[in-house]
Amino acid sequence: KAGVTQTPRYLIKTRGQQVTLSCSPISGHRSVSWYQQTPGQGLQFLFEYFSETQRNKGNFPGRFSGRQFSNSRSEMNVSTLELGDSALYLCASRSTSGVTYEQYFGPGTRLTVT
Amino acid sequence: KQEVTQIPAALSVPEGENLVLNCSFTDSAIYNLQWFRQDPGKGLTSLLLIQSSQREQTSGRLNASLDKSSGRSTLYIAASQPGDSATYLCAVPSGGSYIPTFGRGTSLIVHP
Numbered sequence: 001k002a003g004v005t006q007t008p009r010y011l012i013k014t015r016g017q018q019v020t021l022s023c024s025p026i027s028g029h030r031s032v033s034w035y036q037q038t039p040g041q042g043l044q045f046l047f048e049y050f051s052e053t054q055r056n057k058g059n060f061p062g063r064f065s066g067r068q069f070s071n072s073r074s075e076m077n078v079s080t081l082e083l084g085d086s087a088l089y090l091c092a093s094r095s096t097s098g099v100t101y102e103q104y105f106g107p108g109t110r111l112t113v114t
Numbered sequence: 115k116q117e118v119t120q121i122p123a124a125l126s127v128p129e130g131e132n133l134v135l136n137c138s139f140t141d142s143a144i145y146n147l148q149w150f151r152q153d154p155g156k157g158l159t160s161l162l163l164i165q166s167s168q169r170e171q172t173s174g175r176l177n178a179s180l181d182k183s184s185g186r187s188t189l190y191i192a193a194s195q196p197g198d199s200a201t202y203l204c205a206v207p208s209g210g211s212y213i214p215t216f217g218r219g220t221s222l223i224v225h226p
Contacts, residue, residue: 004157033213043203043216056213090157101145101212103205105158 002027004093004106012112018079021109025072025093031055032074033103034066037088046089049074050096078111086113116141116208120217127224133191135220137204142182145212149178149189150203152219158203162189194224 005024013019025032033056034046045058049068066076072093078085088110092103117140127133137147146165150158162171162178164187170179177190191198201221205214 006157042218045213048213088155092158101207102148102160102163103214104160105150107157108155110155 004091004104006089006091006106006109008109009107010110010112012114013081014114015081015083017081018077019081019111020075020077021089021091021111023074023076023091023093023106025074025091026095026104029093029095029104030072031094031096032068032072033092033094034074034076035090035092036060037090037108038086043090046076081113083113086111116144116206116215118204118206118215118217120202120204120220122220123218124221125223127194127222129194129196129224129226131194131224133194133222135189135191135202135222137187137189137206137217139185139187139206139208139215141206141208142185144182144206144208146207147178147180147187148205148214149176149187150205152201152203154201161202194222196224196226199223 007022031050033048037043048056052068063079068074088108090108091106094103119138121136148163149161152158164171164180175192180187201219203219205216207214
């Protein structure tokens with residue numbers, strides 16, 4: 001079974017621009033979560049999507065948004081980029097059947113804002 | 115609100131040593147506890163998941179234990195190797211959302 005994939009792997013953007021990141025979950029997984037990882041704050045939860053609906057949201061400004069498509073693929077968008085948005089963005093998927101709630105992570109997208 | 119603490123923050127050991135990494139959490143009403151490994155600049159690789167009803171899980175040289183009542187988990191690495199060098203994170207989903215709270219990790223260096 002293929003793992004979680006994320007594209008692109010690396011991005012360099014300028015302040016004020018917007019960016020869209022993509023995540024394809026493990027086949028059959030309907031839950032997709034996004035995280036931001038920085039040296040200062042560690043891993044922080046952004047949001048979770050399930051069946052095209054945002055089910056949970058972390059404490060991030062409205063510049064961060066996401067969506068999920070019918071095939072469970074998800075995108076996250078960051079508008080009006082700030083220097084502080086430079087981070088590793090991780091996507092995770094999990095099965096919602098059974099009781100393990102085990103999460104599987106993708107390789108991440110490294111975003112650098114200059 | 116769940117808080118997860120990992121001790122030590124960093125560890126440097128010679129090859130061959132047996133290691134214990136610690137994870138503590140404040141809310142014992144957890145669904146499970148998951149240990150991950152992260153290589154620099156990479157994503158997280160799941161190592162072990164312990165269900166809330168379990169006491170331990172083993173995979174190869176790794177053994178993770180869980181004591182819910184005291185809010186603690188340990189990851190035991192036997193006969194460490196340079197390839198074990200990475201950051202190890204524990205994650206604890208709790209509350210109705212199943213969203214895990216992550217510790218800040220233990221950065222491990224195993225030198226030859």
